[in-house]
Amino acid sequence: MSTAGSPGRGRTASQTPISYTNTNTNTNILNTDNDLNLNSEIPDNSFQLIEPLPIKVSSTNNNNNNNTTQHKNTLQYSLANLNIFQNLPRETLRGCDDLTRMEMSLNSNIIDEMKWALKKYLTYSNKAPYMISLKTLPHLLNYFKRFIINLMPIIDQFNDTIPDSIKDDLQMGITSLLILRNLAQDMESVQILTKDSDVKQFLLFVLVKFNKDHDKTFFKNYPFLNEILHYTMDLMEAISTYIAPAKKDDPFFQNLISILNRTKDRALIISILRSLSRLLVRSKEDEESAADNLDDETLSTIVNSLLISVDSELIITSFDFLYQYCLPGNRRIEKLLNNKKRFKVFQAILPEYLTYNVKTPNYSQINTREVKLTKRLRPPPPKQPPTLTPGLFEDLLKLKEHERSTAWLRCCFEPVIDQEYTQIQLWKSYEATFAKAVHEKGEKLGPAVEFIKNVPHAFPDAAAMVIVDPVTEQKRFVIKGIQPRHKALSISQGRVLAKWTKTSTESKFIKENKNTEKACQEKLPELTFPTNLSDVSKVTCTFLCLISNDSKGKGLEVCQVIKPLVIHQLADIPMLNTTLSEYMDNTPNI
Known part of the structure; x- marks a missing residue:
């Protein structure tokens, strides 16, 4: 059989199955005998030899189902055995990438496909937001907008039971809102959101809706509204920086203020305060701005939140707002502090928050500690007499007996009235030191009895005594009034220090003994x-320095009232001297 196909492929006609089983009389079947000449070469494109095989699909006719299945199996078998499919790379089996697949699912308008795609986008926005950044993929915003705009009529129905027909739209809308909330944490993506009027219109719609129907219970639908509101607040917090400064009667600012005055939700209060702070950025005192919409009630509400001392996050957020409010000039500082209650609040909390969560020195441990001096203590006497230096040993060895023993005693022992040394230890020490050397000279040491009798001659106030133990009745033979020195003296020094009195000997001994401990506290x-410093302490310092610039109004008055307490804090926390330098310079001495 001759080869067929283009050069280099090495395919034959028999290698390509092209006949099909006739399973349907209405189906056109390719006849290999009439339509294919096996002796001719097959064209380069093998697909030209395959005619389309129509397949009927019917959900009601079992016979048609069986025929369809047979056609499908035959077609799959034939295609799978084509050379062109057998040699395809394995990587092509994966199909399109995830992002393309997700976008196609959103375009399909099939509920399950769209829900799957939104779930995948939500995962990306949480774990890899850079993959779906609105800067690189700006067209994605139109997909998400479609779902969140569909939420608006649903939110209007929250007072009633939500029908099952729109629950999918509600779920997809909330998921899309959460995706945008996550993407808004990226600076580049939030700039795209800020420029979109539809997104801002939806945010304003939710704020107005919640502000208008705040007192309504919404029954079972309140959790949905609460979730939507929190995502909206997070988005509002992200875009508020880019729409600042807010003008007077700005609808975003007004609705945020209204919700702040009515809600008791801590998370909402913190988020609203952050948004309001950013909306006041770059506002000017001599121009109308959203700050003009703040009345005494709102300012008092924000200042009163500073009294919740256990909530550091709320304190920091409140101080940040008040700082932005007072930053443009003295007129706003005067308005803030002109209220007596607010004045008293600042007077009480500012000194206290300077040391918020800062561990100050514990002075009580010193106040309760008795201050006293340690005694001058002499170290305990050695148990053995000191070792003689070679030069001192030679000088003593040259002396005759009795003179040698007297000089040795004075060099190695000192007179101490309340000490004692045993007679046998004294003699053995003398004998061990000189016996061998004296014997080598051809001389002899004096008897032990004579040596002991010579001790009072060396130290006039020392005496040989027999002490009887009152309990055991055992006798101890001791020399009373001497003890070994720490370091041997010269012969002349020992002669000088041999005598002592009760008034002078102690001082002589102490002066001579360098090991005596000095008196000290x-x-x-x-x-x-x-x-x-803690974060609360830092923002307190910043706010205090700001209001100290009001050199003639209430700001100066507050600074002067609390200055004695502030100075006390400076002593406890040296770091405050740097952070409060502006305050100290602006506040005159009192």
Whole structure:
């Protein structure tokens, strides 16, 4: 059989199955005998030899189902055995990438496909938001907008039971809103959101709806509205920086203020305060701005939140708002502090929050500690007489007996009235030191009895005594009034220090003994001063420095009232000297 196909492919006609089983009389079947000449070459495109095989699909006719299945199996078998499919790379089996697949699902308008795609987008927005950034994929915003705009008529129906027919739209709308909320954490994506009027219109719609129907219960649908509101607040917080400064009667600012005055939700209050702070950025005192919409009630509400001392996040957020409010000039500082209650609040909390969560020195451990001096203590006497230096040993060895023993005693022992040394130890020490050397000279040591009798000659106030133990009745033979020195003296020094009196000997001994401990004060507990400030302490310092610029109004008055307490805090926390330098310069001495 001759080869067929283009050069280099090595395919034959028999290698390509092209006949099909006739399973349907209405189907056109390719006849290999009439339509294919096996002796001719097959064209380069093998697909030209395959005619389309129509397949009827019917959900009601079992016979048609069986025929369709047979056609499908035959077609799949034939296609699978084509050379062109057998040699395709395995990577092509994966199909399109995830992002393309997700976008195609959103375009399909099939509920399950769209829900699947939104779920995937939500995962990307949480774990890899850079993959679906609105800067690189700006067209994605139109997909998400379609779902969140569909939420608007649904939100209007929250007072009633939501029908099942729109629950899918509700779920997809909330998911899309959450995706945008996650993407808004990226600076480039939030700039795209800020420019979109539909997104801002939806955010304003939710704020107005919640503000208008805040007192309504919404029954079972309140959790949906609450979730939508929190996502909206997060988005509002992200875009508020880019739409600042807010003008007077700005609808976003007004609705946020209205919700702030009515809600008790801590998370909402913090998010609203952050949005309001950013909306006031770059506002000017001599121009109308959203700050003009703040009345005494709102300012008091925000200042009163500073009294919740256990909530550091709320304190920081409140101080940030008040800082932005007062930043343009003294007129707003005057308005803020002109209220007596608010004045008293700042007077109480500002000194306290300077040390918020900062560990100050513990002065009580010093106040309760008695201050006293340690005694001058002499170290205990050695148990053995000191070792002689070679030069001192030679000088003593040259002396005759009795003179040698007297000089040795004075060099190696000192007179101490309340000490004693045993006679046998004294003699053995003398004998061990000189016996061998004296014997080598051809001389002899004096008897032990004579040596002991010579001790009072060396130290006039020393005496040989027999002490009887009152309990055991055992006798101890001791020399009373001497003890070994720490370091041997020279012969001349020993002669001088051999005599002592009760008034002078002690001082002579102490002066001569370098090992005596000096009198000193007992060590007091150490005071540990803080090296870092808490975030609350930092924002308090910043706000205090700001209001100190009001050199003639209420700001100066507050600064002067609390200055004695502030100075006390400066002593406890040295770091405050740097952070409060502007305050100290602006506040005159009192």
